[in-house]
Amino acid sequence: MSIPLASTSPSEWWYLTRGAGTVSLLLLTVALVLGIIDLSRWHSERWPRFVVDALHRNVSLLALVTVVLHILTAIADSFAPISFTDAVVPFITPYRPLWIGMGTLAFDILVAVALTSMMRQRLGHRTWRAVHWAAYACWPLALLHGLGSGTDTQEPWMLALSAICLAAVLAAAGWRTFFGWPTYPARRKLAASLLSFGPLALLFWLFGGPLASGWAGKAGTPPSLLSSAQPNTAATTRGGALHAPFSARLDGSIHQSTESAAGLVTVALAMKMSSGAAGQLDVRIVGQPLEGGGVSMSQSLVTLGPIGQPTLYRGQVLSLQGKQILAKVSNGGGAPIELSISVSVNETEGTISGTVHAQAAGAVAR
Numbered sequence: 001m002s003i004p005l006a007s008t009s010p011s012e013w014w015y016l017t018r019g020a021g022t023v024s025l026l027l028l029t030v031a032l033v034l035g036i037i038d039l040s041r042w043h044s045e046r047w048p049r050f051v052v053d054a055l056h057r058n059v060s061l062l063a064l065v066t067v068v069l070h071i072l073t074a075i076a077d078s079f080a081p082i083s084f085t086d087a088v089v090p091f092i093t094p095y096r097p098l099w100i101g102m103g104t105l106a107f108d109i110l111v112a113v114a115l116t117s118m119m120r121q122r123l124g125h126r127t128w129r130a131v132h133w134a135a136y137a138c139w140p141l142a143l144l145h146g147l148g149s150g151t152d153t154q155e156p157w158m159l160a161l162s163a164i165c166l167a168a169v170l171a172a173a174g175w176r177t178f179f180g181w182p183t184y185p186a187r188r189k190l191a192a193s194l195l196s197f198g199p200l201a202l203l204f205w206l207f208g209g210p211l212a213s214g215w216a217g218k219a220g221t222p223p224s225l226l227s228s229a230q231p232n233t234a235a236t237t238r239g240g241a242l243h244a245p246f247s248a249r250l251d252g253s254i255h256q257s258t259e260s261a262a263g264l265v266t267v268a269l270a271m272k273m274s275s276g277a278a279g280q281l282d283v284r285i286v287g288q289p290l291e292g293g294g295v296s297m298s299q300s301l302v303t304l305g306p307i308g309q310p311t312l313y314r315g316q317v318l319s320l321q322g323k324q325i326l327a328k329v330s331n332g333g334g335a336p337i338e339l340s341i342s343v344s345v346n347e348t349e350g351t352i353s354g355t356v357h358a359q360a361a362g363a364v365a366r
Contacts, residue, residue, distance in 0.1 A: 013073045013076040014077050014298065016069070016073040017070055017073035017074040018150070020069040020070035020073060021070045021146060021150065022158075022161065024063055024066040024070050024142065025142055025143065025146055025165060026161075026165065027059055027062055027063035028063050028138060028139050029139065029168055029169060030059050031056060031059045031060040032136065032138075032139045032169055032172070033168055033169065033172040034052060034055050034056035034059060035056050035060075035136070036172040036173060036175075036176050037052055038053050038056050057117075060113075060135075061114070063110070064110050064114055067106075067110060068107075071087045071107065074087075075087065077298075080095045081093070081094055081095050081222070082095055082100065086104065087104060087107065088104065088108065089104065090102070090104040090108070094220075094222055095220065095222060096148065096149045096219045096220040096221060097220050098219075098220060099144065099148030099149035099220070100145070100149050102142075102145040102148070103141070103142065103145035103146075106137070106138040106141035106142045106145065109135060109137060109138050109141075110135070112134070113131055113132055113134070113135045116128050116132070117132070139169060143162065143165065146162070147162065147206065148209070148210060148219060149219065153210045153211070154210070166202070170199065174195055176191075177191040177192055178192075242277055242305070242313070242337070242358070244337045244358040244359050244360050245357070245358055245359045245360070246276055246358050247276045247355065247358070248273035248275060248276040248278075248355070248356050248358075249274050249275040249276065249354075249355055250272070250341070250343065250352070250354045250355060250356055251271065251272050251274070252270045252271030252272055252351070252352050252353075253269075253270050253350055253352060254267065254268070254269050254270075254345055254351070255267075255268045255270075255350070263288065264287065264288060264298070265286070265287060265288070265289045265295050266284065266286050267284070267285045267286075267295060268282070268285075269283040269284075269343070269352055270282050271343075271352060271354075271356075273356065277306075277358075278306065278307055279305050279307055280303070280304070280305055280307075280310035281302075281303075281304050281341070282301075282302070282303045282304075282310070282311075283300070283301075283317065283327065283341070284300060284301040284302075285297050285299075285317065285320065286298055286300065287299070297317065297320055299316075300316045300320075301314070301316060302314070302315045302316055302317060302327040302339070303329070304337070304339070312331050313329035313331045313337060314331075315327055315328045315329030315336070318338075323342065323344065323345065324341070324342055325339075325340075325341040325342075326338065326339070326340055327339045327341065335360050335361055336361035337358050337360065337361065338358070338359055338361050339357070339358050340356070340358075341354065341356045342354045342355050342356075
């Protein structure tokens with residue numbers, strides 16, 4: 001039997017769905033800002049109204065295309081159990097139903113706006129306008145969908161991108177509220193309240209939700225998919241740490257199991273470190289089995305620690321090529337550590353041996 005360690009990095013569908021989702025948020029942000037400007041009838045000599053209107057329409061259509069791409073690649077990616085039905089009927093998917101459902105609802109609204117726009121002459125202006133106003137709900141739904149269900153939410157670049165999108169929408173909405181409605185004082189007060197308290201509520205939710213530990217389970221990730229992402233319940237603030245750079249010998253065991261319901265394979269490597277650094281290094285890889293052996297990695301979990309604190313550092317696999325593993329771990333109190341792991345498997349006995357080289361993050365060539 002071939003031990004499935006000669007695997008690949010996460011599937012191309014996983015990268016495509018993340019990229020398409022990020023681009024969709026950017027395009028929806030631009031479309032919303034242009035929509036607010038167009039609604040205010042702003043224009044100049046260089047930017048007449050028809051230019052703003054055309055840009056708004058074309059960017060909105062492009063956003064719909066990228067959203068469709070995001071949905072199709074999410075369905076094609078075999079890790080999360082998302083179906084075509086889940087893509088059009090909100091809140092029924094078994095995978096993070098609330099947050100995926102928000103994205104589904106945003107997609108349904110976009111489709112409704114596109115269809116009614118094509119039939120605008122038959123429907124009449126009043127009906128079209130009522131549906132078109134619903135399009136403004138797409139952006140907050142898309143933002144919450146991305147933050148609640150995205151795998152990159154805790155990444156600094158994603159947080160910065162979300163902050164930029166939020167700032168652009170707040171600036172456009174604020175300009176519309178305080179300068180675009182000279183009358184309608186009740187509307188101005190309501191809009192001002194939303195602009196003031198909305199971002200604060202979002203920050204409060206972020207730090208208590210997606211940026212807090214254990215969010216995957218709270219968000220509704222099925223238990224069968226949490227095996228590679230369980231929150232760390234061990235104390236990580238006690239003394240004792242591994243100081244990079246260091247190298248150590250590895251000896252341990254390898255175990256493979258199959259999740260019958262999802263058809264996923266879990267490969268667990270439990271290794272003791274010696275001869276340079278003493279401690280424990282465990283690697284867990286989850287993914288779809290490949291023909292001829294191997295696993296198409298969807299998720300991973302790496303734990304590292306000295307004797308007595310085996311899970312002091314936690315992280316994930318960055319790349320997996322054959323029996324060479326590159327991982328990054330951190331204990332939240334210092335610079336992350338990158339691990340270059342080389343293993344040799346005894347398939348008959350189910351044992352594993354090898355070496356690990358640790359450097360401060362950024363020092364290991366990728």
